[in-house]
Amino acid sequence: MADENKIKVTIDGKSVEVDPGTTILDAARQVGGDVVPPAMCYYSSLEGSGGKCRTCLVQVTKGSERDPRPMPKLVPSCSTAVMDGMEVSNKTSDRVLEARKGVVELLLINHPLDCPVCDQAGECHLQDLAFEHGVSQSRYDFKRREFDKVDIGEYIKLHMTRCILCYRCVYTANQLTENREHGVLKRGDAAEIGTFIEKNLKNDFIGNVIDVCPVGALTDKTFRFRSRVWYTKPMDAHRNCEKCSGKSVLWMVGDEVTRVTARKDEYGEVKEFICNDCRFDSKDVSKWTIEGPRKIKRHSVISANHYSKEIPKHTTLLNKA
């Protein structure tokens, strides 16, 4: 029997019943599979995130049971609440696909496309997005925006040239740590993430900005250029930690822990953030209790090496780029 408090929404013809206040994107994630719009800036656990990248735009073909009028503009699914009886088109709408193609092209015009030398390659959301929704050729023939690489603190490298200004790291630092020392500077296409003056981000949880970054703008200096992610073997592991849950993923090469990250779900989101001790200073396998191989659900090249027999289709993107 249907729960009276639930409301019904239909996305690409698939219906689901969700709690009032749920966003279209979260409703789509409850359905799963193809109907889930891509999201580059939204991060469910970060208050205020979303609405900026515009990759999750969808078409509302029916507003609700009470007011069935369609919405005139495409809406960001991450920040639009569902109404009872709402009907949404994502992949079934040419208008959505066209707009998304445009957004991808615009996100890429100033992106360096340096995937072959980028640590994020293989687990980069922009790479995935471009592969699924973009076109192979850019029409942009101007000089791309460039910034100098900077160290923000002992462990983190900021490569602003790759940044897509999702603001996730700013929200993370704001909400997870006590003192905010980095933010968004300047404006328009000159806007950048930074500390304005070279400032060390020393907070215990600041390492999480690496995990929330959808691209290779914030990378782990203790892992930089150590290995391509697809040559490493992710293992779920935990340790007793006074500061955090200690639930992590160890990225192993043989017996060596090359990198430690928090655990991400299939949409790339961390549910339990980890502290810097676990992330940067616990690279000795004896410090951990290994639970077993991490299940990589995402159709990522990470899974290509160890966990899937499918042809790793994303590797072709590197050639195209």
Added chain:
Amino acid sequence: MSRKLLLENAHIEGINTYDVYRKNGGYRSVEKALKSMSPDDILEEVKKSGLRGRGGAGFPTGMKWSFLAKPDGVPRHLVCNADESEPGTFKDRYLMEKIPHLLIEGMIVSSFALGANQSYIYIRGEYMYVLQILEKAIKEAYDNGWLGKNIQGSGFDFDLAVTPGAGAYICGEETALIESLEGNRGNPRMKPPFPAVKGLWQRPTVVNNVETIAAVVPIVNDGGDEYAKIGIGRSTGTKLISASGNINKPGVYEIDLGLSVEEFIYGDDYCGGIKNGKKLKACVPGGSSVPILPHYLVCKTAEGNDRLMTYESLSEGGFETGSMLGSGGFIVYDEDQCIVRNTWNFARFYHHESCGQCSPCREGTGWMKKVLHNLEHGKGKQEDIDLLWDIQSKIEGNTICPLGDAAAWPVAAAIRHFREEFEWHVKEPSLSQEKNYGLVTEKQFETETA
């Protein structure tokens, strides 16, 4: 000659001072409102007047006011948008500089109607000297018992302050303005929630343009019905038009809505015709964001109707053959002006002013600027014109706030109406550096009915 409801006394010597303003009937609306009207009475008059937002969007003011949430125990605010930054628009500066007390009077009456006890005027930082004029006037109003506790013995407490921006067109967008007023970067907020529910400091807030708030004064004085007698249809009352460009008499004009565009451009009471005996080439009737009209669509619509200064008539034909009244920033171009250069200039403006928060606007405005720069400087390619069209179509409607649309529309309209001139720039790269394309040859507009 149009009536003057706002600027009637603008030329009186010393009208910027309290004494002269008061002697000429100033603050009557506050007396009337506080003595004999309830907040709902004022709202009713504003609704009856048909007043629509004068900042550009033209949303009915009475309706906007009626959306204001009124939860118990939560303060509400009225915020005056004096961030006037739309290229072609300078009416609010004129009004505030000449008759600052009119805005203050409007703020008191409107705040009373909305139940706001603390309101703000957010003025663009470049108007710092106007801010000082307003602060002086506010002080006079306090000294004379029109602001502060228990105004004129009515029991209504009301404080008013003016606060500056610091150079950002985007802060004319109401949620960006609120962010800026809170001391933040001017990044527009995601809507919903709308300011009427969660605005300044997450409290219910109404944001109105300077001219809108000033118009409440004659509406309260003379009644909404009287105000609505001026104008045509849903375009009621008077409107301040900022006239600029190649005309004989640029300046701020208060017109009756419904005046013909032809009379406005050529009439001696208004712009006085095109300067130096030149011919009209094009007109941007509502500020840089609205579509440019080629000369054959300025005074007549595509249907052959007289084009009038109303919200409806200026948009007749949609974006195909019409434009918008917008903020009333009326820019006139003579036969010597280059549309490609003007479009590049506007694109550069929007690129400069994009806040950078959402990707289509942040990246797209810069791309359009660069392509237009090439076209204007003899480095354009034929396919650039289609590319421009495509980029603007990818920005329009897909951004957080209307700045994306505002950047896209001028590009779209310029290509729509002046494609030949763009193509000429590609075909004649060196010639286009030396001379302008001139007036587009007299072109018969083809419609199904014609």
Added chain:
Amino acid sequence: MEENNNIAFPQSLLDEVKRITDMFPEGKQKSALLRVLHLAQSHWGYLSVDIMDYVARLLHLQPIEVYEVATFYSMYDTEKVGKVKLEVCRTGPCMIEGAERIISYIENKLGIKDGETTEDGIFTLKSVECLGACGYAPMLQAGEKFHEHLTEEKVDALIEEYRKKPVANYMGLENE
């Protein structure tokens, strides 16, 4: 954080800061930030990191909150500029009335390019977007003053005037 204790407003400006913060409800003192930054820029000429850190302390903000705002708005200078900024409007209506001609006239006259400062540190030339004076084009703003209907003669005269008395500031404040 290191504090540069040499940087402080005189009492008159501290009173002004108090007046400005009092415009806003308790706990909303961040709303005063834009105006206090104007005040600081008028007083010191530009906004150095030390000055921004000082403003942050005054208003009980994190320094990054001040940097974020100071770099967003086009009126703030985080680098040293001339005593008199000549800000020439370059947008649409001013352009068609000859703004570009005025800009290059000033460039030639002062021997600097758009964005640069004269060697004597008096003038900075900056082309800016619409200043809301379209009907009185071309125009420039120096400090808070609008100079409209510009001609080459008018430019000569106002440059001469400012050279003699290089003061063009906001809120009637004088350079330190």
